[in-house]
Amino acid sequence: MNGEIRGLHEAAYLLGAFALLSQVLALVRDRLLASSFGASMTLDVYYASFRIPDIIFVSVASLVSVYILIPFLTEKEAESTEAVRRFISTIFSVFLGLLLGVSVVAFILAPTLLKLLFPGFTDSGLFSELVLLTRLLLLQPLFLGLSNLFGSITQTHRRFLLYALGPVLYNLGIIFGILALYPSFGIIGLGMGVVVGAILHLFIQVPFVYAQGYLPHLTFSPKWSEVLRVVTISLPRTLAVSANQVALLVLLGMASLLAVGSISIFTLAFNLGSVPLSIIGVSYSVAAFPTLARLFTNGDRPKFLDHIVSAARHIIFWSFPIATLFIVLRAQIVRVILGAGQFGWSETRLVAAALALFAVSLIAQNLMVLFVRGYYAAGNTRTPLVINIATAVGVVLFSVLFLLWFKADTLFRYFMESLLRVEDIAGTEVLMLPLGYSTALLLGAAALWGVFQRDFSQFWHTISQTVFHSIGAAIVMGFAAYRLLDVFDNIFDINTFAGIFLQGLLSGLGGIMVGVVLLVFLRNEEVKEISRALRHRFWKSAVVAPEQEAL
Numbered sequence: 001m002n003g004e005i006r007g008l009h010e011a012a013y014l015l016g017a018f019a020l021l022s023q024v025l026a027l028v029r030d031r032l033l034a035s036s037f038g039a040s041m042t043l044d045v046y047y048a049s050f051r052i053p054d055i056i057f058v059s060v061a062s063l064v065s066v067y068i069l070i071p072f073l074t075e076k077e078a079e080s081t082e083a084v085r086r087f088i089s090t091i092f093s094v095f096l097g098l099l100l101g102v103s104v105v106a107f108i109l110a111p112t113l114l115k116l117l118f119p120g121f122t123d124s125g126l127f128s129e130l131v132l133l134t135r136l137l138l139l140q141p142l143f144l145g146l147s148n149l150f151g152s153i154t155q156t157h158r159r160f161l162l163y164a165l166g167p168v169l170y171n172l173g174i175i176f177g178i179l180a181l182y183p184s185f186g187i188i189g190l191g192m193g194v195v196v197g198a199i200l201h202l203f204i205q206v207p208f209v210y211a212q213g214y215l216p217h218l219t220f221s222p223k224w225s226e227v228l229r230v231v232t233i234s235l236p237r238t239l240a241v242s243a244n245q246v247a248l249l250v251l252l253g254m255a256s257l258l259a260v261g262s263i264s265i266f267t268l269a270f271n272l273g274s275v276p277l278s279i280i281g282v283s284y285s286v287a288a289f290p291t292l293a294r295l296f297t298n299g300d301r302p303k304f305l306d307h308i309v310s311a312a313r314h315i316i317f318w319s320f321p322i323a324t325l326f327i328v329l330r331a332q333i334v335r336v337i338l339g340a341g342q343f344g345w346s347e348t349r350l351v352a353a354a355l356a357l358f359a360v361s362l363i364a365q366n367l368m369v370l371f372v373r374g375y376y377a378a379g380n381t382r383t384p385l386v387i388n389i390a391t392a393v394g395v396v397l398f399s400v401l402f403l404l405w406f407k408a409d410t411l412f413r414y415f416m417e418s419l420l421r422v423e424d425i426a427g428t429e430v431l432m433l434p435l436g437y438s439t440a441l442l443l444g445a446a447a448l449w450g451v452f453q454r455d456f457s458q459f460w461h462t463i464s465q466t467v468f469h470s471i472g473a474a475i476v477m478g479f480a481a482y483r484l485l486d487v488f489d490n491i492f493d494i495n496t497f498a499g500i501f502l503q504g505l506l507s508g509l510g511g512i513m514v515g516v517v518l519l520v521f522l523r524n525e526e527v528k529e530i531s532r533a534l535r536h537r538f539w540k541s542a543v544v545a546p547e548q549e550a551l
Helices: 008-037 041-048 051-059 066-079 081-117 127-137 139-156 160-185 187-203 206-211 224-255 262-297 301-328 330-338 345-359 362-377 382-408 410-419 428-455 460-489 497-521 525-535
Strands: none
Touching (some): 008 160, 008 262, 041 187, 041 262, 051 127, 051 139, 051 224, 066 139, 066 224, 066 262, 081 127, 081 224, 127 139, 127 187, 139 187, 139 206, 160 187, 224 382, 224 428, 262 330, 262 362, 301 330, 301 345, 301 497, 345 428, 382 410, 382 428, 460 497, 460 525
16 A cells, blocks of 8 residues: 555556556446446446536646645655645635535536526426436545645655555446435436545545645645645646536536437547557556656756656557557447446447447547646646647537538448448437547547657657557457457357357457467567566565655
């Protein structure tokens, strides 16, 4: 629990392992929800109830984001322990007051806001449940926001395990709500499970924060100059993250006007597509950030760029093959994870098609997370703000344009439905939302890549070989996996869970083995670095005393 991990790849793989565990639990959660409700109005209401609390979380709680506070904590630790305590108590007090105030306003205005945001639910018999569930979930931003504050302390001290356990416990709380609370309390029990998970997310970090002597206390005379400094730097990031959430909110509002279950289809596919993002992009970005902040603060730009390039190489190395396998094996993935109970074959095909469209932009999502963190480490929040807002606007505009085109042009509709193999089922309009999302993300990532090279250094020549190796491996993996699907289709009964699971698993493993052989033949550098990181046994890294820490 208290082990400090310094190496980039060791930390990234530890975070990736726990991100994988968290995502497995998230997939169990989604399977339970899908099997219990299917793509129904009830599940649409459940997912819609998160939107106002999520907006509050990203617009208020992100003011105490770990990516903003770590440089401040590093600066205060250089002064004294008491300076750190005063700073944390100041931020805690102001944040708590602001979040409580915003939550009270949202609680009162919830019915009016939900009618504006989700017009498709206004005449629904479940609208009152939507209001009640939204109000209950307003507790979530409070606990997760405080967890962010404490997370900045644990990450500054490189206690990545504590940070990584939070999402695991969060999903366990939601699963507890589905299994134990829903049978007794109905849909409100689902919300109660979410709140339990958020509380666990917070309290896993409390013992370490307390042991360091950094547990905050409420102060009515905060140091406003410190608050102003934090807000000045965090506001652009808050606006950028809020823009992304607002874009998703608009897409779900649009989905509420489409066929019943469209919100569920979009959200389930989005959640599945987020698994590799959490395991690859977020893990490397979180692992790299403290070191990036230290290097830039010390004026060591060459090592700063080397750290970025190293993380970018491994993100690219993993992203192309995984995205390809997600596209090729999409039906098997969705059917195995979600295909139970009320979740039928038509819903499976729609979610699989949406997942393929999200997977197209996986490389863009992963690299954007890294480059944005790089800018934050350099103290530049304005550049990511401009690009993120432009990307969010693009998400909405492209989604609207594709939706209008899909409805107006029979040829385009036939092409998209045939390409995604959903031409004989209803409700395919929802697929234009992930198509618009991925189109905007690809353009946004290209823009961010360009400005990052402009602001720091040209680094294409240092990663070009990785790009070509990764794309080559992805093509070979995808082709091998696709051919093996036909082979195993004749061996297993794919109308059963075991049959479709084995078909997808063995096809994927076969494709991966072929890709690995190719990479070894090409003497790929990332394969060697992965091998060294695993041999280092990152899970057994030695504990380093706090006074020896560099940050």
